[in-house]
Amino acid sequence: MSELVLGVSAYYHDSAAALVADGVPVAAAQEERFSRRRHDSAFPARAVAYCLAEAGATLDDVAAVAYYEDPALKFRRVLATFAAAAPRGFASFERTLPEWLSWKRDAPRQVRRELERLGLGRVPEVRVHRHHESHAASAFHPSPYESAAVLCVDGVGEWATTTLWHGRGSRLEPLSEIRFPHSLGLLYSAFTYFCGFKVDSGEYKLMGLAPYGTPRYERTIRERLIDVKDDGSFRLDMRYFEYLRGEVMTGGGFEELFGGPRRSPEGPLTEREFDLAASVQKVTEEVVLRLARTARERTGESRLCLAGGVALNCVANGRVIQEGVFDEVWIQPAAGDAGGALGAALLTAHEGGAPRSHLGTGRDGMSGSLLGPGYGDEEIAAFLEREGIPHERLGPERLAERVADVLAQEKIVGWFQGRMEFGPRALGARSILGDPRSPRMQSAMNLKIKFRESFRPFAPSVLEEDVKDYFDLPQESPYMLVVAPVAESRRLLDVDEGQASGLDLLRVQRSTIPAVTHVDHSARVQTVSERNNAPYHRLLSAFKAATGCSVLVNTSFNVRGEPIVNTPADAYTCFMRTDIDYLALGGFLLTKADQPQWREDGNWREEIPLD
Amino acid sequence: MRKLPLLLVYYLFVTPIGVLLRVTRDPMKRRVQRDADTYWTPAPVRE
Known part of the structure; x- marks a missing residue:
């Protein structure tokens, strides 16, 4: 039987499981599709059961389980955030610290317990990969490229929010990173929140809204909220953001800059929201373009692989392609955190020596991303x-x-x-x-x-x-x-x-x-x-x-x-x-x-x- | 009744440590540096 690795992402949003056989993705699904709860963050019990059933396997046949982020490192970031927000972050401290102390900082143990509860066999070793490493692997390993530059941009995992990698063969070499709280994903989420949409799902709506507006706040954003260097690296001015405190994304700073309180959810959409959407979209595209150019310069590669939540910004992806920064771009279809389950499994598989067997076929290794349940x-x-x-x-x-x-x-x-x-x-x-x-x-x-x-x-x-x-x-x-x-x-x-x-x-x-x-x-x-x-x-x-x-x-x-x-x-x-x-x-x-x-x-x- | 111990920890430990850190080395690097060339940091060495 082939060597199976089970990947799991869970406990933040969009939990998922993925199964890789000899380095090839054979099954993957988000838990929400089974539980019918959108962006379900619970342990993906049914997605795991599905992946195993698809391969006709039990946990006894699985060589290793791969978890998509490092909770101990993430916990240190959460603690540093508490310290950074004090004395104004008690509400968030009170709400989140107990669960971090009781189980979240050792999420792999929780994963093991949940897997044991499934009764599908003996649970193998649970390996931990870093959040951006999982994203990078999901972008590079299934891509059709022998070698490529890899760029991951998202909200935040442990510390990294933007990472640059060089992928060659089955190896991924980390080059540079930008760390929390400076995050392009969180900048976009802050505007999503301010425009009255839900963080971690309404970003898509903001992107769809952008073409209705004119980017009249672009300068304000560039001058006050984010300092972008020529090489695409950036830092946010944290005086304007509230997310270190944990409860909301924006507050008085945004209200002062953008003419009053945020739009209430489901309230009427006005010119201001169109223009805010257009402005943050334009800034995001500019940053992504510069990051892509840096990725090309640093690696010398002519192909780019993308993942992380910001890689779901298809307008920015389109700009990278239109501007011809790379000859070709491949984007992981599950670019958000669900894809982390697949990336983590691929990392474990390739570290164990599995080949990227789709190379040379001219196709990617995702099977059209049709990796979920089918019904005859x-x-x-x-x-x-x-x-x-x-x-x-x-x-x-x-x-x-x-x-x-x-x-x-x-x-x-x-x-x-x-x-x-x-x-x-x-x-x-x-x-x-x-x-x-x-x-x-x-x-x-x-x-x-x-x-x-x-x-x-x-x-x-x-x-x-x-x-x-x-x-x-x-x-x-x-x-x-x-x-x-x-x-x-x-x-x-x-x-x-x-x-x-x-x-x-x-x-x-x-x-x-x-x-x-x-x-x-x-x-x-x-x-x-x-x-x-x-x-x-x-x-x-x-x-x-x-x-x-x-x-x-x-x-x-x-x-x-x-x-x-x-x-x-x-x-x-x-x-x-x-x-x-x-x-x-x-x-x-x-x-x-x-x-x-x-x-x-x-x-x-x-x-x-x-x- | 877990609020009281959390309150004590927060205001007696987390807050002074946080304030001290902010004054000394600003671990969150909250200030922008207009004259810096880049904000990239080298990828951490993997254990």
């Missing part, structure tokens, strides 16, 4: 029969054609195929799809399907072979982590914005694919290849054959605040609760009009917390 047609058929759900059984070709046809009639389709994605983006395994040519699709999908804010843009999937016809993107983007401009040839000239301003700007048709064109003509592109996702590629090809258009709107299969669906039952529930018209469940097609009336106790909308 027999399993789905049993579910449909058991629940008495009306359906049609179609072959793969016929299914693609039928779905393409209904999509072309502006119907909205739930697309549930194969193994679930690992990482925050839906990549055509658990997706809701629509016709990007339809001017009404964007607002219909936001309000009637996702029940989320109307300003949020949607992303396109495009046949990899046709990407240049639609977007100015010089490389592939299989994980939807790169924003690129819509090609000039697809843009509409002389767009009349009329009276539209603020959020209404999104309703103005700017291109032949309006549903996925943001107000600045940008789009967060996913390129789809047959080797990464054959069923989805087949569907896009059928849609192209039916309409001449190689693009679909792709949004995650969930409603606002809910994790992406995992099982056929999750998918059916989401299908019935929303205005999705068809559900393609494996080889089966379900039509909304044929379904019995959906009944459930209580108001499900109230049970899902807002994100």
Whole structure:
């Protein structure tokens, strides 16, 4: 049997487990998909059980468990933070110290206990890796590059918030770092908080908001909040931030600089929030660009690997690519902390001598990030029969054609195929799809399907072979982590914005694919290849054959605040609760009009917390 | 009743240590240094 390493990330947010066999990722999933609690931070018991089941293994077969950060070192940072904040941080001290003392500083022991409780065999040695080391490994080891520069940028793990590495073969050499409290991720989170969104999840909304604003606060941010050197290294002026004290991100300092108190959550969005978003986004892009240039200079490499929460900022990633800082960029699809589980497992595996066996194939080692649970047609058929759900059984070709046809009639389709994605983006395994040519699709999908804010843009999937016809993107983007401009040839000239301003700007048709064109003509592109996702590629090809258009709107299969669906039952529930018209469940097609009336106790909308 | 011991520890130990550290060596490096060339620090040597 191959040598198995189990990776675990837990106890902060987005807990996950990953299983690596002889250095190859074979299974990985976030706990939230099983527990149905978004960004679940609990020990990933069900994700671990799934990973082992996927490989037909028990803990007896696992050579080592790898934990994604060093809690003892992190505890020292937490203590130093208490000291730095005193005497004004007692609330945070009182709230967090007891759990650090009782178990958190020895999290690996807790991991061992939780694994023993699963009753899945003898628990092997638990090895600890540093937080950024885990990120760096998740970025470099599965990348298609023999050697590369590696840049990790996030909020904070132990001390490091930004790290630069040189990856060669199976070795990762640390070069330089920037330490807490100076953090680009926390700067972005501070603005997320100040604009009334949730820290650690609302950053995406802030990025989506940025194109509506003008960066009129950029100078203030650069002069007062962050000092950025030419080489991209930076320091924050901590007089303006409150996070050392632990309870909130910002306070009086921000209020003075940016005209009054923070926006209350779910309060109205004003010009100020648009402009704050645009400003912090611009500063972030500038810093990331400089960091990337430094990475190139320091390593001499022509390829870059990215991970860490800030690597989910696909607009900044797009800038790095557009500016041609590197010849090519590869971004770990689970760039946030969930990916730490995979990185830690890969570190342990490669330290033990496992080869990077995907090198030379021209592909990365992530299997399209389709590393989660899959459900075969027999399993789905049993579910449909058991629940008495009306359906049609179609072959793969016929299914693609039928779905393409209904999509072309502006119907909205739930697309549930194969193994679930690992990482925050839906990549055509658990997706809701629509016709990007339809001017009404964007607002219909936001309000009637996702029940989320109307300003949020949607992303396109495009046949990899046709990407240049639609977007100015010089490389592939299989994980939807790169924003690129819509090609000039697809843009509409002389767009009349009329009276539209603020959020209404999104309703103005700017291109032949309006549903996925943001107000600045940008789009967060996913390129789809047959080797990464054959069923989805087949569907896009059928849609192209039916309409001449190689693009679909792709949004995650969930409603606002809910994790992406995992099982056929999750998918059916989401299908019935929303205005999705068809559900393609494996080889089966379900039509909304044929379904019995959906009944459930209580108001499900109230049970899902807002994100 | 764990609040009292925490209060005592916080104000009798953490606070004086914190204030002293801030005055002497500012471990969090809270001040920006406009005239410095870089804020990069070498990666720590791994044990």
